Amino acid sequence: MSERLSERQGTHESLATMKAHEAIRVTQKKIWIDLDNSPHVPFFLPIIEELQGRDYQIVLTGRDCFQVKELVELFQLNCKMIGHHSGKHRIRKLAGLITRAVHMAPFVWSQRPGLALSHGSRSQLMVASLLGIPTLTIGDYEHATGWAFVRPTWFMHPAVIPSSLYDLDPERVLDYPGIKEDVYVPRFKPNPTILKELGIREADLVVTLRPAADEAHYHNPESERLFVAVVKRLAARANTKMILLPRNGRQEAAIRRSWSDLFANGKLVVPPRVVDGLNLIWYSDLVVSGGGTMNREAAALGVPVYSIFRGKIGAVDSYLSRNGQLILIENVGQVYSQIVLTRRNREATPDGKKRPALQRIVENIVGVMEHECQTTAPKGR
Numbered sequence: 001m002s003e004r005l006s007e008r009q010g011t012h013e014s015l016a017t018m019k020a021h022e023a024i025r026v027t028q029k030k031i032w033i034d035l036d037n038s039p040h041v042p043f044f045l046p047i048i049e050e051l052q053g054r055d056y057q058i059v060l061t062g063r064d065c066f067q068v069k070e071l072v073e074l075f076q077l078n079c080k081m082i083g084h085h086s087g088k089h090r091i092r093k094l095a096g097l098i099t100r101a102v103h104m105a106p107f108v109w110s111q112r113p114g115l116a117l118s119h120g121s122r123s124q125l126m127v128a129s130l131l132g133i134p135t136l137t138i139g140d141y142e143h144a145t146g147w148a149f150v151r152p153t154w155f156m157h158p159a160v161i162p163s164s165l166y167d168l169d170p171e172r173v174l175d176y177p178g179i180k181e182d183v184y185v186p187r188f189k190p191n192p193t194i195l196k197e198l199g200i201r202e203a204d205l206v207v208t209l210r211p212a213a214d215e216a217h218y219h220n221p222e223s224e225r226l227f228v229a230v231v232k233r234l235a236a237r238a239n240t241k242m243i244l245l246p247r248n249g250r251q252e253a254a255i256r257r258s259w260s261d262l263f264a265n266g267k268l269v270v271p272p273r274v275v276d277g278l279n280l281i282w283y284s285d286l287v288v289s290g291g292g293t294m295n296r297e298a299a300a301l302g303v304p305v306y307s308i309f310r311g312k313i314g315a316v317d318s319y320l321s322r323n324g325q326l327i328l329i330e331n332v333g334q335v336y337s338q339i340v341l342t343r344r345n346r347e348a349t350p351d352g353k354k355r356p357a358l359q360r361i362v363e364n365i366v367g368v369m370e371h372e373c374q375t376t377a378p379k380g381r
Contacts, residue, residue: 028373029055031365032113032133034104035062035079036121039293041071042184042277043119050362056369059111061104063123066247070274080107083123101126108133115369119180125150134372136365140180141292142166143312154368156361161315174364179316181293181300182357188278188301188350195283198269204241205285205343207234211255212290212309213247223290226308228258229335230288235262237341242268243280245294285344288329292317299325301350306339 031051035041041062048058060079062068072079083100100123108116108127116128116135128135129150137152142165155168159175166173200206209230212223234240242262246252252270262268271280278297281287287298287305292314298305299320306327307317313328320326327338 028114028369030057030059030111030113031115031117031369032059032061032108032111032124032128034116034118034121034124035060035068035072036118036123037063038066038068038071040119041068041075041077043180045075045077046184046187046358047362047365050358051365054362054366056366059108059113061107061124063100063121067274074274074276082107097122097126101130105130115365115372117365120144125152134368136368138180138361140316141314143314153372156364158316160319165315174368176357176360176364178355178357179296179300179320180357181296182355183361184358185278185297185300185350186352186354188282188352190282190350191276191279192283192346194275194279197275198241198243198271199266200241200283201239203239205237205239205341206241206243206283206346207341208243208245208280208284208287208289208294210245210287210289210291210294211247211251214251220310222310223308226310226329226332226335227290229332230308230339231259231262231268233335233339234341235259235267240267240341243284244268244270245277245280246270247291282350283346285342285346286340288339295326296320304340304342304344 033044033048035044052058060077062072062079062081063083064081069081072081082104083096104123104127109131113133116124116133117138118124118135119138121137125135125137127133134153136154136156138156140158140161142157142161151168154172154174155166156174156176157163157166158179159177160179161175163170163173163175209227211227212220214224231242234242244252244255246255256263259268277294278301281294281298281301281303284303287294287303288308289295289298289305290308292309295305295307295309296316304327305325306329308329309317310330317326317328321328329335329338
């Protein structure tokens with residue numbers, strides 16, 4: 001890591017960028033993290049703690065969408081919320097991206113961070129580029145398209161994804177072992193009160209359901225057909241409780257209209273407030289999800305999980321599938337032939353063994369920060 005960073009020196013910079021670097025030098029140990037989506041909150045929590053333990057200051061911004069705000073409040077984070085989700089249409093997405101960037105810029109400039117860190121925040125990339133702030137973007141799905149306008153200064157990804165898949169300078173592409181969920185899953189402590197809170201009986205087969213992100217650019221409508229088949233199969237089974245985690249209010253309303261009878265008889269339930277996702281997964285007998293993070297969290301916890309995501313399958317999910325930690329459901333027939341409806345031991349204890357992902361990620365962040373500080377420092381100092 002250190003050799004790679006020390007060998008790589010920045011190219012000639014414009015006068016404007018040099019001025020920006022001069023302005024931020026006084027706070028070289030300040031890192032700006034943008035929480036762009038709900039999975040980013042638990043992911044960055046242990047990273048923030050590790051960085052603060054090394055005397056780094058953290059500036060947090062967040063986007064008010066997909067329960068980010070609720071999770072920020074749940075974990076009592078000092079985070080400035082800026083912007084919200086702009087819908088599924090490309091023009092509205094672009095307008096929302098630019099609007100959020102415009103609103104973020106004055107706040108970020110006042111904070112003078114030395115590094116911009118995120119898990120794929122497009123708005124952060126735009127603002128950081130405008131203000132001359134080096135960026136470190138983390139990603140774990142190689143088919144995401146997040147660099148339409150500007151590329152990150154540095155990029156980090158799970159080692160199971162070949163670096164060659166990214167059209168970036170290989171000297172500025174870093175990796176870490178395992179998957180991103182390994183960063184925070186070892187910290188998890190079960191809390192059985194969630195069973196009573198959601199009205200789960202001892203005899204119930206508990207299934208956590210997460211519909212696909214139908215507003216994402218990589219969405220495939222086939223995921224919705226698989227979701228319908230899953231609900232139909234579970235609805236026909238006695239003593240089954242489906243815990244639904246919709247992406248947003250619009251999606252929840254649509255599902256409530258389609259399955260009003262299941263909501264009425266309590267077979268299909270939406271938690272009344274934001275819950276700890278890992279805790280819900282742990283007390284589930286199985287998970288069926290159209291979203292990557294929940295699938296990988298279940299895999300990391302050792303809970304049976306089935307993916308109904310029908311977009312391009314990424315290297316991480318392929319890796320988990322090969323290891324038998326994730327079952328990929330490809331058609332309606334497999335909903336009935338592959339998904340095993342069996343109770344699991346909810347009283348077991350999760351594996352709290354530390355995994356190397358967290359330390360490697362933090363070491364990479366610190367290494368990038370130190371490199372950028374050396375690059376922007378005036379000669380002779």
